[in-house]
Amino acid sequence: MSDLQTNIEKLNGYLERFRDTGILNRIDGEDCVGSGGEFTTISPVDKSEISKVARGNEADINRAAKSAADAFPAWRDTPALERKKILIKVAEAIEARAEEIALCECWDTGQTLRFMSKAALRGAENFRYFADQVVQARDGQHLKSPTLMNITSRVPIGPVGVITPWNTPFMLSTWKIAPALAAGCTVVHKPAEDSPLTARLLVEIAEEAGLPKGVLNTVNGYGHDAGKRLTEHPAIKAIAFVGESRTGSIITKQGADTLKRMHLELGGKNPVIVFDDADLDRALDAVIFMIYSINGERCTSSSRLFIQDTIKEEFEARLIERINNIKVGHPLDPATEIGPLVTEEHYNKVTSYFDIAKEDGATVAAGGVKIGDEGFFIRPTLFTNANNDMRIAREEIFGPVLTSIPFTTEEEALSMANDTDYGLTGYVWTNDLTRAMRFTDKLEAGMIWVNSENVRHLPTPFGGVKASGIGRDGGDWSFEFYMEQKHVGFALGQHKIMQLGK
Ligand code: NAD
Numbered sequence: 001m002s003d004l005q006t007n008i009e010k011l012n013g014y015l016e017r018f019r020d021t022g023i024l025n026r027i028d029g030e031d032c033v034g035s036g037g038e039f040t041t042i043s044p045v046d047k048s049e050i051s052k053v054a055r056g057n058e059a060d061i062n063r064a065a066k067s068a069a070d071a072f073p074a075w076r077d078t079p080a081l082e083r084k085k086i087l088i089k090v091a092e093a094i095e096a097r098a099e100e101i102a103l104c105e106c107w108d109t110g111q112t113l114r115f116m117s118k119a120a121l122r123g124a125e126n127f128r129y130f131a132d133q134v135v136q137a138r139d140g141q142h143l144k145s146p147t148l149m150n151i152t153s154r155v156p157i158g159p160v161g162v163i164t165p166w167n168t169p170f171m172l173s174t175w176k177i178a179p180a181l182a183a184g185c186t187v188v189h190k191p192a193e194d195s196p197l198t199a200r201l202l203v204e205i206a207e208e209a210g211l212p213k214g215v216l217n218t219v220n221g222y223g224h225d226a227g228k229r230l231t232e233h234p235a236i237k238a239i240a241f242v243g244e245s246r247t248g249s250i251i252t253k254q255g256a257d258t259l260k261r262m263h264l265e266l267g268g269k270n271p272v273i274v275f276d277d278a279d280l281d282r283a284l285d286a287v288i289f290m291i292y293s294i295n296g297e298r299c300t301s302s303s304r305l306f307i308q309d310t311i312k313e314e315f316e317a318r319l320i321e322r323i324n325n326i327k328v329g330h331p332l333d334p335a336t337e338i339g340p341l342v343t344e345e346h347y348n349k350v351t352s353y354f355d356i357a358k359e360d361g362a363t364v365a366a367g368g369v370k371i372g373d374e375g376f377f378i379r380p381t382l383f384t385n386a387n388n389d390m391r392i393a394r395e396e397i398f399g400p401v402l403t404s405i406p407f408t409t410e411e412e413a414l415s416m417a418n419d420t421d422y423g424l425t426g427y428v429w430t431n432d433l434t435r436a437m438r439f440t441d442k443l444e445a446g447m448i449w450v451n452s453e454n455v456r457h458l459p460t461p462f463g464g465v466k467a468s469g470i471g472r473d474g475g476d477w478s479f480e481f482y483m484e485q486k487h488v489g490f491a492l493g494q495h496k497i498m499q500l501g502k
Contacts, residue, residue: 002333003334004330004333004334007113007332007333007334008332010099010103011103011104011332014103014104015051015104015107018050019051022053022054023041023052023054023196023197024200025054025056025060025064025217025218025219025220026200026204026207026216026217026218027060027067027214027217027218028063028070028071028213028217029207029212029213029214032054032060032063033054034054034056034057034060035055035057035058035060036056036226037055038052038054038055039053039055039193039222040052040053041053041108042343043107043110043375044109044339044340044342044343044347044376045107045110045330045331045339045340045374045375046375047375050107050197051197053220054220054221055220055221055222055225056190056219056220056221056225056226057221057225057229058225058229060221061190061226061229061230061233062229062233064188064217064218065159065188065233065235065236066235067213067214068187068188068214068217068235069158069235070214071212071213071214071215072156072158072185072186075181075184075212076155076156076184076185078184078212080134080137080138081134081135083134083181084131084132084134084135085210086209086210087127087128087130087178087181088127088128088131089209090178090206090211091124091125091127091128091131092124093205093206093209094120094121094123094124094127094202094205095121095124097201097205098117098120098124099117100201101116101170102116102117102119102120104198104201105119105168105170105195105197105198106332107197107332108169108195108196108198109168109194109297109342110331110339110341110375110376111168111297111331111339112295112331112336112337112338113331113332113333113334113336114334114336116168116170119171120170123171123173123174123202124174126178126458127174129458130179130181130478131178133179133182133476133479137183137479138153138154138155139154140152140485140486146492147492148489148490148491148492148495149489149490149492150488150489151487151489151490152485152486152488153488154183154479154484154485155184155483155484155486156183156184156185156483156484157183157185157237157261157482157483158185158236158238159185159187159188160185160186160187160188160237160238160239160240160482161189161190161230161231161236161238161239162177162187162190162239163189163223163227163230163239163240163241163242163251164176164189164191164192164199164242164243165192165243165244166192166194166342166343167294167342167398168294169191169199170202172242173189173198173199173202175473176242176473177216179478179479179481181215181216182478182479183478183482183483184483185238185482186214186215186216186217187216187217188217188230188236189202189203189216189218189219190218190219190221192243193220193221193223194343195342202216202218203216203217203218223247227251228251231254231255232254232255232257232258233258236258236260237260237261238263238481239251239255239260239262239263240263240481240482241262241263241264241265242265242266243265244266244267244396245266245267245396245421245422245468248262248264248266248469248470251264261481262471263469263470263473263481264469264470265299265462265464265468265469265471265473266422266424266464266468267299267424267467267468268299268301268303268422268464269303269304269394269421269422270301270304270422270424270425270426270427270445271305271306271417271420272286272290272302272305272306272426272428272429273407273413273427273428273429273430273439274306274308274311274429275410275413275428275429275430275435276310277432278429278430278431278451279429279431279451280315282429282451283429283451284315284318284319284322286452287305287319287402288319288322290302290427290453290454291303291400292337292338292380292400292402295338295339295340295342296338296380296397296398296400297341297342297346297398297399299424300447300454302402302425303396303402304393304405304420305402305403305404305405306405306407306413306417307404307405307406307407308406308407308408309407309408312406316365316382316384316404319366319382319402319404323366323367323380323382324366326380328371328377328379328380338400339377340375340376340377341376341378342376343376344376346376346398347370347378349397349398350378350398350399350401351370353395353397354369354381356391356392357383357386357390357392357403360390360391362386362392363383363384364381364382365382365404366380367379367382367400367401368381368383380401381400381401381402382402382404383401383402386404386405387405388405388419390403396422414439414442414443418444420466422466422467422468423444423445423446423464423465423467423468424445424446424447424463424464424465424468424469425447425448425449425464426440426443426447426449427448427449427450427452427453427454428440428443428448428449428450428451429450429451430450430451431451436450436451445464445465445468446461446463446465446472447460447461447463447464458474458475459474459475460475461474461475462474462477463477
């Protein structure tokens with residue numbers, strides 16, 4: 001049997017349990033059907049139905065928020081070492097079920113096994129990392145004044161809502177939920193309607209690892225319905241959101257009446273700038289990796305290539321050769337490098353840019369075609385002869401589609417790289433250290449890598465500027481979001497208090 005067939009059989013075994021019940025919500029440690037009925041999740045590989053999914057609505061969110069609020073005092077007051085132990089057990093349980101998570105994720109989203117196997121383990125790392133931070137999370141400072149011993153400490157903000165998108169949904173969910181639990185918050189999670197499978201696995205794994213009931217609740221459903229209510233619910237003190245910039249703006253308005261604290265991780269149209277003095281072999285590998293891995297459905301992808309005109313011809317020729325070699329296929333085949341796009345709607349959006357590019361005068365130098373009509377497969381695509389004003393350079397396509405734009409001077413490259421609504425990541429390739437310093441200092445992005453692809457280190461801040469978001473994840477930045485600073489002043493003696501009405 002081929003690896004692909006073996007993986008399909010294993011997947012079918014894992015999915016068997018959903019056949020009768022569908023994917024249920026999990027509220028207060030109980031499986032629940034959705035008050036809004038059901039919806040269906042479809043595999044992008046062959047458009048087959050994977051499972052029915054409980055459709056949560058306002059009533060389900062109300063119950064989940066109550067459950068998270070009821071569970072909050074006990075979870076907040078659970079000794080840090082006890083919470084640490086539970087989070088480590090969650091990490092171990094994720095590792096033990098990593099294959100199941102990866103196979104389900106691939107089938108639900110079209111992501112390939114080569115990347116999702118790593119993403120599942122990354123989910124475990126997120127829990128392990130934040131488990132290690134639990135003990136220090138509440139530590140504050142002593143800021144003594146002549147009259148007072150001032151002590152600061154941190155307390156968890158309360159029950160929080162986590163709203164996640166369909167791209168790498170398992171990894172992204174753990175990225176939010178692990179620090180929230182480590183901080184002592186309880187959670188209501190609303191996963192993306194297009195990829196609900198692994199969120200269900202996560203809540204199940206967490207409870208089996210010892211997370212008390214009600215500490216993590218999962219309600220499936222649509223954004224305008226369940227998601228909206230979550231952002232409006234008065235018991236929910238903060239919303240950690242990952243998704244489109246437009247949705248980030250909508251939920252900010254929805255949360256205004258209850259003064260929700262918001263952390264927004266949004267879209268990107270990230271530049272990679274390749275100067276002619278760079279190590280071009282490594283730059284080529286990184287440019288390809290950062291737009292075609294994870295199907296290009298990745299917020300940090302470098303979708304705009306700014307290439308110095310002196311090396312443009314040679315670099316683009318090498319790029320085209322490599323792109324035409326990329327293996328598109330079944331996501332459960334370990335050899336596959338790009339799988340199908342997540343949904344028909346997204347496939348139609350991404351492929352619409354093939355014509356938009358031509359209408360705007362760009363050249364389709366590689367790809368630009370659909371593959372069959374059984375699933376949502378396309379060839380990885382490169383647009384050349386483009387400029388930074390074209391729609392392909394301004395709009396987030398969110399697929400395996402790269403736009404190459406030439407530049408002559410450093411100033412020109414910087415000006416075009418910054419001429420965008422977004423500011424999530426940037427990548428600079430040069431062997432001139434002074435130029436790298438100068439360039440990164442002026443580049444408008446929350447995260448920049450020099451002579452490297454995106455290599456995420458968990459203690460560092462992750463987040464964007466401009467339309468790419470508000471707030472940071474990672475290290476202590478996560479706790480700043482999920483916790484409140486508290487100040488207490490103790491009088492050191494009998495300092496003079498101003499006396500009124502005496
Ligand atoms: P989306 O904004 O359509 O949906 C994200 C989530 O928000 C889903 O769970 C959806 O149901 C929910 N939602 C939609 N409308 C809502 C509303 N009115 N109230 C509450 N919730 C609502 O995004 P998507 O298409 O699922 O994901 C792709 C986007 O996510 C891309 O723009 C990508 O760049 C972005 N993203 C950003 C990061 C980052 O770290 N900056 C990471 C991954 C993805």
